[in-house]
Amino acid sequence: MILGLLLASTTVQPVTLVYAGDRLGKVEPCGCPKNPMGHIAxxxxxxxxxxxxxxxxxxxxLGNYFFESLVIEKVLREQHARRAAILSRSLHKLKFDFMVPGPTDFAAGFAGYKRLIKDTKIPVLAADLKTPSGEPAFASHKIFTRNEKRILVIGIAGFVPADTRLTREAPLDTIRRVRAEVGPVDITIVASHLDRTAGLGIGxxxxNLAAVLIADKHLHLIPKQAGGAVVVGSSKEGKHVAELQLNHRGPGAYAGGMTMRRLEFKLRKASGVEAEAIQTELNQLKAGNTFSYRIDALGEERSEEKEVANWVKAYxxxxxxxxxxxxxxPPGYNGEGDFAGVDACATCHPTIVDTWRATRHAIAYQSLYARGQHLDRECIGCHTAGWRHSGGFSDPRAVGILKNVxxxxxxxxxxxHAKTGDKRLIDRGQANAEFCQSCHQKELETGFKEETYIPLIRHW
Ligand code: HEC
Ligand code: HEC
Ligand code: HEC
Ligand code: HEC
Incomplete structure (x- = not known):
């Protein structure tokens, strides 16, 4: 007991891991949310x-850095390739200690991925991927020395890159093989593009794993514990950076996160014998290995590295x-298809049109124009009417009278409907979140709420 207390009071220098995953080819946030987070700069x-x-x-x-998806529509390929090129150049400044590949990184093929990482000198770790002849396809691990501790990081892809003849070994077999090759170290970390279930399974x-880091296009912001290991990921689209600190005191499990917070909370409520028992438990945990995890949002208040910011502007x-x-x-759309445009509605619904003019929907195209992004195919769908509808327009230059929501x-x-006023020929729509969220997508994190948003546009 006394030993435990003594240990608890000795602080150790943490090993600090700072990482992200699933950037999905984003170089900057789209501008839609109130506090747009992200930006490579x-x-x-x-x-x-x-x-x-x-x-x-x-x-x-942790991978899926360069591209949003494996298959990219032809008309968007050039712009996605340009973004990947910016992300490739940015690696010289990000100076990662290593990278793990993700499935979408191979959107431009295996050779394309190799080109994107070629001059960066950043090692790619994927111990589970092998060539058809059984040779390693990438480096398998890296050993760091920090605060006099040896830290082994094993990279696990967890997938076979598309259109390659590579094969993959099961993650656990790979981890055991690499550990046997490397021999004893103080701290072992698995850095992977595995999903949570697979990550927990490994733990x-x-x-004696310290951490299993995961990434699978979902947010994993709450550390789980499996075996003695912390299993956690980070955010996506570059919105946050995760920081995992490991306080290593010797072999054994890592405590922290919710387990610790729950005990601290209970302690505040407890008294007498119960409080003593909780305190003892806490002391014991703190005397062993511990971790702390946090994420930092990359919001507008952050500074931007100037050169990278200029690359994005040029993009x-x-x-x-x-x-x-x-x-x-092509000529601007002027009513030749199935859409009539708002002016045609004004003849019979003048009050509604006036109400609409006072909403932000009526200036949605202006918002894009102000950012010079009114021609961007990845933006105009939600900021206009009739985009890519057979009776609408499909060239950004042809928006014509269909600007704005x-x-x-x-x-x-x-x-x-506008010809006759026959209400059977028009869709009434539905005033509910599901309908609005075809554009006000949860992903955009705009703070959309039925109760506050609907009254602002109501005209019925
Ligand atoms: C010629 C006049 C006229 C024009 C032009 C017109 N409407 Fe209507 N609209 C009507 C009438 C009449 C109704 C039925 C009102 C009622 O039954 O209360 C109606 C109803 C609607 C409804 C409700 C449908 C329902 O099921 O309840 C919507 C939505 C609508 N109009 C949208 C539009 C839009 C959008 C435009 C422009 C593209 C437009 N209208 C142009 C006359 C018109
Ligand atoms: C076609 C896509 C689209 C649909 C569908 C849509 N919106 Fe919007 N909405 C937008 C866009 C784009 C903006 C931002 C316009 C701007 O500020 O440039 C916006 C802005 C708003 C705003 C202004 C928010 C603010 O900060 O002032 C409100 C309120 C709103 N929408 C409500 C709704 C509601 C309620 C629905 C469903 C009934 C809905 N929207 C459906 C695209 C859409
Ligand atoms: C999936 C639909 C969707 C797409 C795609 C989209 N937007 Fe938006 N955008 C919205 C919605 C919804 C809002 C309104 C958000 C709110 O205020 O609640 C919005 C708002 C905005 C605003 C106004 C923000 C403000 O409050 O002043 C800007 C600027 C903007 N978007 C730019 C872009 C750009 C640039 C792109 C392409 C890179 C883009 N949007 C793509 C849906 C979209
Ligand atoms: C952001 C989406 C959105 C936009 C933009 C929008 N409406 Fe609507 N509109 C709705 C919804 C949702 C309802 C009602 C649904 C319900 O019955 O609860 C509605 C209802 C109506 C009705 C029926 C009114 C009644 O009292 O029965 C008419 C008419 C109408 N809209 C016309 C228009 C016209 C004209 C415009 C353009 C100036 C317009 N709307 C723009 C979503 C929209």
Whole structure:
């Protein structure tokens, strides 16, 4: 007991891991949320500041860094490739200690992935991937020395890159093989693009792991514990950076997170013998290995690394130019399809049109224009009417009278209805979250709430 208390009071220098995953090809946030989080230039500035304070941090990425999806629509390929190129150049400044690949990183093929990482000197760790002849496809692990401790990081992809003849070994077999090859170390970490179930399975089945880091296009912001290991991921689209600190005192499980917080909470409520028991338990946990986890949001208040920010500005310009140069511009939409445009509705619904004009829906296109992104195919769908509808428009230059979130964005094409006023020919729509969230997607994190948003646009 006395020994336990003594140990508890000795502080150890933590090993600090700073990482993200599932950037999904995003270079900047779309501008839709109130506090748009992300931006590759913020991540660069953030890591620079972190390293200035503590040069000992270990930084990395868990994959799906370069692309949003494995298959990219042809018309978007050039702009996605341009973003991947910016992300590739940014790696020189992010200076990760290593990277783990994710499935979408191979959208431009295996050779394409190799090109994107070629000059960066950042090792790719994927111990489970092998060539058809059984050779390792990538490096398998890295050993760091921090605060006099040897730290083994084993990279696990957990998938076979598309269109390759690579094969993969089961994660547990891989981990055991690498550990046997490397021999004893103080701390072992698995950095993977595995999902939570697989991550928890590894923690439960392999002893003496400190952490299993996961990424599977979902948020994993709450550390779980499996066996003695912490199983946790990070956010996505570059919105946050995760920081996991490991306080290593010897072999054994890592305590922290909810387990610790729950006990501390109970202690505050408890008294007498019960309080003593909780205190003892807490002391014991604190005398062993512990961890702490946090995420930092990359919101607008963060600084941006200037050069990378300029690359992103140039990208926005590039997309506009790309569209302008796509052959001869088609004429602007002027009512020749199934959509009538808001002015046609005004004849019979003048009051509703006035109400609408006072909403932000009526300036949605202006918002894109102000950012020079009104030609970006990845933006205009939610900021106009009739985009890619057979009776609407499908070239960003041809938006014509369908700018902004108009009546027909919600009620569907209304030309036939506008001719006669026959209400069977128009969609009434539904005033509920599910309907609105076709655009106000949860992913955008805009603070959309039925109770507050519907009254702001109600015209019925
Ligand atoms: C010629 C006049 C006229 C024009 C133009 C017109 N409407 Fe209507 N609209 C009507 C009438 C009449 C009704 C039925 C009102 C009632 O039954 O209370 C109606 C009803 C609607 C309804 C409700 C349908 C329902 O099922 O309850 C919607 C939505 C609507 N209009 C949208 C539009 C839109 C969008 C436009 C422009 C594209 C438009 N209207 C243009 C006359 C018109
Ligand atoms: C076609 C896509 C689309 C649909 C469908 C849509 N919205 Fe919007 N909404 C937008 C866009 C884009 C903006 C932002 C316009 C701007 O500020 O540039 C917006 C803005 C708003 C705002 C203004 C928020 C603010 O901060 O002032 C409200 C309120 C709103 N929408 C409510 C709704 C409701 C309620 C529904 C469902 C009945 C809905 N929207 C459906 C695209 C849509
Ligand atoms: C999935 C639909 C969707 C897409 C795609 C989309 N937006 Fe939006 N955007 C919205 C919605 C919804 C809002 C309103 C958010 C709110 O206020 O609640 C919005 C708001 C905005 C605003 C106004 C923010 C403000 O409060 O002033 C800007 C600027 C904007 N979007 C830019 C973009 C850009 C640039 C892109 C492409 C990179 C894009 N949007 C793509 C749905 C979308
Ligand atoms: C953001 C989506 C959205 C936009 C934009 C929008 N509406 Fe609506 N509209 C709705 C919804 C939702 C309802 C009602 C659904 C219900 O019955 O609860 C509605 C109802 C109506 C009705 C029926 C009113 C009544 O009292 O029965 C008419 C008419 C109408 N809209 C016309 C228009 C016109 C004209 C415009 C453009 C100026 C427009 N709407 C723009 C979503 C929208």
């Amino acid at each position: 913020r991540q660069v500035a953030y890591l620079n500041e972190k390293r200035a304070k503590n040069p000992n941090i270990i930084t990395f990425d 439960e089945n392999e002893p 926005v310009h590039f997309v506009g130019k790309l569209e302008l140069e796509r052959g001869e511009a 108009q009546c027909e964005s919600c009620h569907g094409p209304g030309k036939e």
